[in-house]
Amino acid sequence: MEQTVVLITGCSSGIGLSLAVRLASDPAKMYKVYATMRNLAKKERLLDCVKGLHKDTLDILQLDITDQGQILEVNLLGTISTIQAFLPGMKAQGHGRILVTGSIGGLKGLPFNEVYCASKFAVEGACESLAILLQHFNIHVSLIECGPVNTDFLDNPQRAEPGDCSLQQVDAHTRSLYDTYLQHCGMVFQNAAQDTEDIVKVFLDAIQSSNPAFRYYTNNALLPLSSPKISALDGSQYIRTMSKIIFSTNGKEEQK
Numbered sequence: 001m002e003q004t005v006v007l008i009t010g011c012s013s014g015i016g017l018s019l020a021v022r023l024a025s026d027p028a029k030m031y032k033v034y035a036t037m038r039n040l041a042k043k044e045r046l047l048d049c050v051k052g053l054h055k056d057t058l059d060i061l062q063l064d065i066t067d068q069g070q071i072l073e074v075n076l077l078g079t080i081s082t083i084q085a086f087l088p089g090m091k092a093q094g095h096g097r098i099l100v101t102g103s104i105g106g107l108k109g110l111p112f113n114e115v116y117c118a119s120k121f122a123v124e125g126a127c128e129s130l131a132i133l134l135q136h137f138n139i140h141v142s143l144i145e146c147g148p149v150n151t152d153f154l155d156n157p158q159r160a161e162p163g164d165c166s167l168q169q170v171d172a173h174t175r176s177l178y179d180t181y182l183q184h185c186g187m188v189f190q191n192a193a194q195d196t197e198d199i200v201k202v203f204l205d206a207i208q209s210s211n212p213a214f215r216y217y218t219n220n221a222l223l224p225l226s227s228p229k230i231s232a233l234d235g236s237q238y239i240r241t242m243s244k245i246i247f248s249t250n251g252k253e254e255q256k
């Protein structure tokens, strides 16, 4: 059987790493994986994980999806430019699959994550726009919408931390809300975070489906949060509900 060629970005860690390992180690060798990372000095982790099983199924290549390191550039412009690089080839061969890692933060606003959410909301718009056009070329776009996943993601230095000068300069009330938010995140990760293997299963569903959906949700536990958004289209119910969930500690409303 002809191998399916798969290009994966961000394979030095996290979801990209796990997906590359799973596909490159496929017992039936169904996939030829081009695992890319911006820093090839990190490739040992991937090579260790595939443990020599990668002959004919794995090539590791250097790819920085953007020359600018900011969240908006990496998540949005990097995603679009990577897709655009492969569209002419996919159109010419008459088929293709594009799978993008989406986020709960691309479907709902989250406090202290303005830039991240803006980037992921924008990815939703970009993918939806592309999907409408690309179906005419037999190219399917799917978003794999993740809730919390246990990866290096939270250690990313671009994310705000209490010690950051940006947070040191803010008022005491904002800092205290940030501390409550961090406690909430800790609880959510403890109770609901998935492992990268769970995410890889959803990627495989999408890859192997003959008629892939546009959105796949990896974590059903987070779906109830969608109802305030859908039931009250003016958006205010979602904002009140999220504020209550995040900033009420032990069920008590925050005291100003």
Ligand SMILES: NC(=O)c1ccc[n+]([C@@H]2O[C@H](COP(=O)([O-])OP(=O)(O)OC[C@H]3O[C@@H](n4cnc5c(N)ncnc54)[C@H](OP(=O)(O)O)[C@@H]3O)[C@@H](O)[C@H]2O)c1
Binding pocket: 009, 010, 011, 012, 013, 014, 015, 016, 037, 038, 039, 042, 063, 064, 065, 066, 067, 068, 069, 074, 078, 101, 102, 103, 104, 146, 147, 148, 149, 150, 151, 152, 153, 154, 156
């Ligand atoms: N973990 C979560 O809770 C969660 C939840 C929802 C959505 N997601 C999404 O899942 C995706 C993967 O994140 P992860 O959780 O697997 O985090 P991760 O372990 O931090 O992996 C991120 C990967 O992206 C790479 N990367 C960063 N900037 C890049 C650039 N300019 N060019 C190429 N590669 C670059 C990193 O490479 P370096 O090692 O070189 O930095 C790393 O391999 C992201 O889109 C994230 O938004 C994650």
